[in-house]
Amino acid sequence: xxxRSEPAPDQVIPWAAILGTVYGDAMTVTAHPAPSQVAGIxxxxxxxxxxxGPNAETLTSTSPFTLEPLADVPISTDExxxxxxxxxxxxxxxxxxxxxxERARVILRFHDIMLEHRTTTLDLVQLENGKARIHxxxxxxxxxxxxxxxxxxxxxxLKSLRHRGVLPGLTKVQEIRHxxxxxxxxxxxxxxxxLAVSDAIPALLAGNAVVLKPDSxxxxxxxxxxxxxxxxxxxxxxxxxxxxPGARIGPRMxxxxxxxxxxxxxxxxxELAEQCGRxxxxxxxxxxxxxxxxxxxxxxIDRASEIAVRACFSNSGQLCISMERMYINEKVYxxxxxxxxxxxxxxxxxxxxxxxxDMGSLISQNQFDTVTDHVEDALAKGxxxxxxxxxxxxxxxxxxxxxxLEGVTKDMRACITETFGPVVSVYKVSNDEEAIERANDxxxxxxxxxxxxxxxxxxxxxxxxxxxxxxxNEGYASAWGTTAAPMGGxxxxxxxxxxxxxxxxxxxxxxxxxxxxxxxIGPQLGMxxxxxxxxxxxxxxxxxxxxxx
Numbered sequence: 001x002x003x004r005s006e007p008a009p010d011q012v013i014p015w016a017a018i019l020g021t022v023y024g025d026a027m028t029v030t031a032h033p034a035p036s037q038v039a040g041i042x043x044x045x046x047x048x049x050x051x052x053g054p055n056a057e058t059l060t061s062t063s064p065f066t067l068e069p070l071a072d073v074p075i076s077t078d079e080x081x082x083x084x085x086x087x088x089x090x091x092x093x094x095x096x097x098x099x100x101x102e103r104a105r106v107i108l109r110f111h112d113i114m115l116e117h118r119t120t121t122l123d124l125v126q127l128e129n130g131k132a133r134i135h136x137x138x139x140x141x142x143x144x145x146x147x148x149x150x151x152x153x154x155x156x157x158l159k160s161l162r163h164r165g166v167l168p169g170l171t172k173v174q175e176i177r178h179x180x181x182x183x184x185x186x187x188x189x190x191x192x193x194x195l196a197v198s199d200a201i202p203a204l205l206a207g208n209a210v211v212l213k214p215d216s217x218x219x220x221x222x223x224x225x226x227x228x229x230x231x232x233x234x235x236x237x238x239x240x241x242x243x244x245p246g247a248r249i250g251p252r253m254x255x256x257x258x259x260x261x262x263x264x265x266x267x268x269x270x271e272l273a274e275q276c277g278r279x280x281x282x283x284x285x286x287x288x289x290x291x292x293x294x295x296x297x298x299x300x301i302d303r304a305s306e307i308a309v310r311a312c313f314s315n316s317g318q319l320c321i322s323m324e325r326m327y328i329n330e331k332v333y334x335x336x337x338x339x340x341x342x343x344x345x346x347x348x349x350x351x352x353x354x355x356x357x358d359m360g361s362l363i364s365q366n367q368f369d370t371v372t373d374h375v376e377d378a379l380a381k382g383x384x385x386x387x388x389x390x391x392x393x394x395x396x397x398x399x400x401x402x403x404x405l406e407g408v409t410k411d412m413r414a415c416i417t418e419t420f421g422p423v424v425s426v427y428k429v430s431n432d433e434e435a436i437e438r439a440n441d442x443x444x445x446x447x448x449x450x451x452x453x454x455x456x457x458x459x460x461x462x463x464x465x466x467x468x469x470x471x472x473n474e475g476y477a478s479a480w481g482t483t484a485a486p487m488g489g490x491x492x493x494x495x496x497x498x499x500x501x502x503x504x505x506x507x508x509x510x511x512x513x514x515x516x517x518x519x520x521i522g523p524q525l526g527m528x529x530x531x532x533x534x535x536x537x538x539x540x541x542x543x544x545x546x547x548x549x
Contacts, residue, residue, distance in 0.1 A: 034060060034069040038220060039123035039353075043071045046223040050243050051084040052076045059216055059243070064130030064361040064398050065351040073219050076242035078252055084211050084240035085256040088182045091237035092209035096179050100155040103205050110232035111147040114140070117228065121221075125193055126353045128218050130361035130398065133354060135315045139194040142481070143225070146198040149483040150504055154205040157504055164549065165514060172515040177508040179207030180282075184257030186250060186272075188264050189363055190318045190420075192218035197225040199261045200239065202504040211240045213253060217363060219243050254279055259507060261285075263320070266444075266492045273495065284496030284506055286488060288418045289446030290324050292439035293475065294461065295336055296432060296452040297329040303473070304451040305339035309347070311449055311475020313359050313402045317422040318367065321447035321469065321476040324419055326426045327435040333428045337404075341387050344402050351396040362398040362421060371400050371421035374414040378425075383407040383414070388422070416442070432461060440466045445490030449475050466490050468497070 036043055052074035061070045076084070095103070114121065118140065125136040158177050165171020183203040187196040192214060200210045214222035219241075226239055242249060246268065254260055254275040259282050262272050266288040276283040293311060295304055311323040328336055347358040362368045368391070375389050388403030400422055408415045408425040415425065429435045439448060448467040452458045455472055462470035468488045469479035479487060486500035496506055523532040 051080045075244045081252040087237045088209035088240045096207040100158045104151040106233045107151040132357040132360040139191045142194040145483050150202045174513045176511045181258035183208045183259045184253040185212045186262045187214050189215035189217040192221035196222035203507045206507040209238045285494045287494040289444045291447045292325040293323040293449040294435045295328040297331040298453045299451040309343045312424040327429045368398045374419045378412040378414045443492040446493035
């Protein structure tokens, strides 16, 4: 790794003593007051969008790069959450009267406004999340892709459909799509821009209002996106933002939502899904993963090693669809590892709000501690760090080296439990069958990757993997960036899908309106009930012979 900083890698910098006390989830720093501007954006104007009283308690968000404070953000009470839903529900009734094309014009304007504010947005994402600029740019691009795609396809997807009725020609059937009402979105910290707004876009296009709860560590990015949506013409009150601890606000969201979209851990997802079940509302959830990459015997070593670095260490491994396990065919194991490790050793890391870094910081002390624990546990039980394995306080307080572990076994936490950091375990396999079996040996099923020169064979292997998305000769970007195709998890990795037609239609209720003409469906023309039944059954048999559905 090549840092820009001057101190030696083993020099310990007393960040806590310099900057104050860090409290895990919200990372509150007490040594310095929060600035009036962040990335050139007026902080007071941003946080004023939070639904909270004038004397609300506040949380302090900080920059992972330095642990310095960015903003004091008001915390919403239960009464504030109720007000947010009440306001959103009133606005939704008016919004539902807009045509899908009128709604789409707002989202297309938002797309263009985002482009105008590219530099400011990337600065803010870096400052608040700590990721490298290239990875901030990835989620910026995802917002553009999502806005453009759904604005273009929503009017067609939301059109009423005609279906053949039970009595063709006599039964006219129409399927109508209605908005759910108010959609609750609980967004995580790891992609604070796209996972806040890219789930909201299809919900809004479907005619819903949205109440958004961004993570307490990254509220400013979500608030900035909301501001740009309103600038694009989104009606006042339609998109509400509440901030506060998920353990308290999450259940309030379930109680008052007509649909819940959640991205986060499997443990929290299970709790929320149970609450949604009791409330009898639909939900969609992208949850945890322990994603596997399969390096087949015919893989192009140089290209595969390049893909693997991005797949494992994008956003410092804090990406739901990044790779944490690699199954490498024994025929290429040594050659692949040599190329892979060389690339990792040349990775650039710095804590600047600028281009030129291959990996950024971890988000919080909690995440840093989890990564450290998984690595130390594995090493203590016999695993070997082929590269990395150590913190980098010379670069920043929460930086951790990209790490490759060999010899990881099932008694080690890094083997089965999601690390969500820059750590990947490598395993030698004898053939494709073993790789497939071991890749599927997990409760998770979010994403997978296959590296091979034979793409037809790669597709066949991919179809046998228990994962919602599979990328052949890519790590995650091919499937993620194809907004027209569904994306989501199997097993403990989630419920439902984002992207594709499902990513919009899930925010609607389908209604069937059937109009019967001339004859009612019952004994007619003096027929007895037996004769009527014989006539209908004969008609159904004839329809089958005619190939009618």
